[in-house]
Every structure is written in structure tokens, then in C-alpha cells.
Amino acid sequence: MKSLITPLALLGLATGSLAHAAPDGGTLFARNCASCHASGPGHPGTARLIIDSGPDVAVLEQRSDLNAERVTTAVRQGFQMMPPFRRTELSDAEVKAIARWLSAPKSKR
């Protein structure tokens, strides 16, 4: 029978902050946005956009009509049921990276 506790040599493992220097926009999107905005069922932001605007524009990372300013406004001010993300949650540089990534021509991904 499998042990109830699988011991690992991690006793007292100390870890540092996870808020390191800003990674790329795609990684930031995956960490901060994808749980609501990824493709497929079970993602509330995607589901909302399907209802409001149809499936063709529901998945943010597949869209080609987003510009950085629009993304930044939605992140900082919130959009409908989505609350704003504050500077302590995402720095200006991180929001900029996400906005740039979402608004980049899709062929460059």
C-alpha cells in the first residue's frame, strides 16, 4: 500500500519571494489571466465574451484586434465583473508586458 505520507528531503525548506523581475508577457498571462481567459469551458472571462460577442473573439490570446491601451485599461480599471488589478498585484512593467504580448501580431508568437 502506498504510504500515507511520501517523505521528501524538504524539511524546513525556506523559499524566497515569487515576485521576481518581470518575466515575459506570455508567462504573466498564464499566471495571472489564464484561469479566467484561457480557451475551453470553465473559464469565466472566455464564457462571458462568448455570450456578449461570440466565440470568434472570446479567447484573448487568439485575438488580433486588441491594442495595448485597451488591455491596460481593462487590467487597471477592471471590466464588467472583472475587478481591477492593482500596482501591488501587477507592476506597470508587468501590465505593459501582458498588453504587448496580447496585442502583438499573432504570427510573431
Next chain:
Amino acid sequence: MSALLPPGVSAQQFAQALTAMRAVVGPEWVFANDEDITAYSDHFAFEDVSVNLASAIAAPLGLDQITRIIAIARDHQIPVWAISTGRNLAYGGSAPRKHGTLTLDLKRNNRILEVNEELAYAVVEPGVSFFQLYRHLREIGSKLWIDTPSPGWGGIMGNMLERGVGYTPYGDRFMWQCGMQVVLADGTVVDTGMAAQDGSQTGNHTYRYGSGPWIDGIFTQSNFGIVTKVGIQLMPEPPGYRPFLVTFAEDEDIAPVSDLIRPLKMTHVIPNAAVTCSLNLEAATSLDRTKYHVDAGPLPEAARRRMMADLNVGKWNFYAALYGPEPVMDAHWEVIRDSFATVKGARFFTADDRKGDVVFGYRTKLMRGEPNMTEFGILNWMPNGAHLGFSPVAPVDGKTALDQYRLAEAICNRHGFDYTGMFIVGFRAMHHIVEPIFSRSDEDQRSRLITMVTELIDEAAKRGYGEYRGHLSFMDQIAGTYGWGDNALMKLSQRIKRALDPTGIMAPGKSGIWPEKASS
């Protein structure tokens, strides 16, 4: 800069205080412009957001900065409202109770200070989210599980201090709190439990009581101090896991179902914080309301029956899981099946039966502590959706469960809202979470919501039901329902408040506890 001032503080005093705070945290971590202040308001507000705005925000990093900011606030008599990650949606978000309070945003303090695999606990700072700890454990190859609420983006510490619950066997999350560090209004830093010993390094997060009075509980849902780190015990990955669903066809079934759950929970045959969900909670997550009912007002019975058929669910839907070695799960499953089969129309589903089912999928994740955001999708029940929480407690007792459900349903329907709710089952009590969904852009709905929740709280109290937690706007009313003995409990809280925070700078009004000089 915002024109809003903390109560009783002059513009000059406030400007001086903010200058001093900028010198502590750096100018980029004090926010006083309108856009930033609005970002700290209650995004799900049903009242005008301008009644609960922060005057400014300071975001210190580390214990030294936190204590120095508190000292400045104390010197200038500026009330502060601490937030960890600032979600708390449905209960007021990150907004302060008192207009003009300065918000202390602790989100930058986001270190996971320790993970102890052998003794199964972690120590976290206020800014650590459920997603963050979960990812960290997977990244280091840990076999420990966390417990998470249905939206996983919130903070572990903040949710624990609000006594929020989850869905694994560690679902009563504060039960697994062990050790905390608190900053008091006078700047004193207290490590509780075993950590109060000089040089204590072992056992700080395995035995929480230490010696003498155990005080950690008074820092939950209170304004007696600011918690700056907390220990949380974690569940070792079990050798087996089997989520399941039992559906029940009729509204009245909540009574026998709750009675059947009681012995199964008290004997740990069902080990987790299981949940009995209403039809509307299931539907709101995955259906478009307009396809069933386009008119104002609650869904008619015929529409509810259609939703049941389309989703292949019941009026009530009980999600639970088995954990452990296969023979143990086999044995427990027989007991559970035999129990619920006594309810006419009960249907049983395993993971194999519900492949591709969005709701079963996210419940499967929640009951093994995997954070996700799927339940946030209930807000899609209407455009620009939001919800609030009315959350009375009930013993695990069928008669009470049915009475609470009927009461909440009748009042919700009379005010034009669908009943959307669930009973999260602890060992002897249930959190009955009623989540009326409304449109943020519908002024009439928002107005009706205030009247409705006021009535819900009063009518519940008349029957002896009290809430486990409340929205900012109803904290005074809820506190008033716990008024036995000439408000003896509140008077005790106020005596503690005066002793620990004599000038009343810590979160005035939290849970109805006001400093002497302030009022709602």
C-alpha cells in the same frame, strides 16, 4: 491627489503623514490619485462606491516598514484598514468600512517563508495567494495539498482570518492555522503560541496553543491588530481520491439529505468539507439564463425543470470525495450509497460518469485543493454580474436546513432574485452560503438587494440563525443580532479594543466594533 481626508484629520496633517509614509516605503508605494483609490473600492458594490473609499493607500514591505507606517498613522490619528490580497469579493472587496480610512496594502509581502514536508505545514506572508502556494508546492515536488476556496486568486491569510472555508478534509481552514505574528496598534510585535518562547525554533507550527490563554482567534474578523505572517497546516496527499456526486430531484430533499450527511460526517466516512449545491448554482456556472427566462424576476418552476434535464443534475447536488487506500474507499462508498439511496430519486455519479462536465470538473479540483476560477462564472448569470454573500450557519440538521432554504428562497424571490446557494458541510455545522447574483449596472437591482439582505438578516435572527461572516454594509446589523445579555459579547470586544487600540486607528467598524470616538 485625492481630496478625501481621514475623519478628523486636516489636509495639512494628512499631507505630512503621507510625506512621512513615502519616506518609509518609497514614493512609488503610496497611492493617492483617483484611479488607484478607485482600484481599492468594492468592485461588487451595490451601494454607491463613494461611501467606502480609502483616502490613500500605503504598501509597506516587511515588518519594519509595517510598524513604521503604523507609528505614523498613530501619530497623526489616521485610521488604517489592512488588506492582504484584497479580494474578499461579495463581502466588501478591499474597501474600508469607514469612509476615508487609509488602506494598508500588504500584498507585496508575498513570501512563502517555509514549507515543511515532513510535518506538513507552510508559513506564509499576507500577500501569498492560493494559486501561488499551490504552484510552489508543485514546483518543488511536494506531496502536500492545500485547501482552497472556489476562486483561487484570493489570499491564504486574509481568507483564513475571515474564517473562510474550502472543500478538502482541511476545509475549515482556520482549524489548521498554527502560529501567527501580529502587530498591535502601539507597535508591539507578538509571536503567538510556541513561537513566544525565546529562541523557539521547533514546534511553532505543529502545536498552536503554547501555554496560557490562546489568543489567535481574537485576531480573526477583528480590528485588534494586523497579522503579518501565519502558519497553515497542510494535508498530505492521500493514497487514493474518488470524487462523487449524488443528485436529488426535489427542493424538500435538502432535509433528508442533511440528516443523512450528519452521521457520515461525524464519523469521518465522508472526510471532506462536502457541499450540497442548489440547482441555480450549477446552472449559473454553465448556462445562459436568457435561454431559460428572459423576464425579470426569479426563474419559474418549468424553467428550473428544463435546466435540471439539460445539465443532468438535481434540485440539490451533493459533491463529496473519498480519500485513502482503495479498500477503505470501497467500504465507505458502500455505506454512503446505502445511506443516500433511501432518498427517492437519488442518483449517483463518479468521475467516469461525468467526463467533460464543467461543474464536476472544478469540484473535483477543489476537493483535492487545486485552485481554479470556474465558479466565478456564476457571474455570467447576467451581464456585468456580481454577487454578495449572505451566510447563515446551520447545524447539520434537516429541519433547520429546509427552514433556512425556504426562508432565503422566499425572500430572494419576493425581491425578484433567484435563490442561488449551497450548504458547505463541516462536522457539526453547515455554512449556508446564499449568493444572490445581480447586475452591477442595474440600479434598481442594487437597491432591492440592500432591502433584501437587511430583511434576510433580520428574519434569520428571529429564528435564531446568525451569519458566520458579513458584508461591510451589514456588519453593524449582523453584530446587533449577537446582542444577548445587553450586548455582552460586543461590550467585551469593545473592552479588548480599548485596551489594545485606545485611539482606535485599527480598522474602525470591522465586524461592528467601533472605537469610542468613531461611529458608523
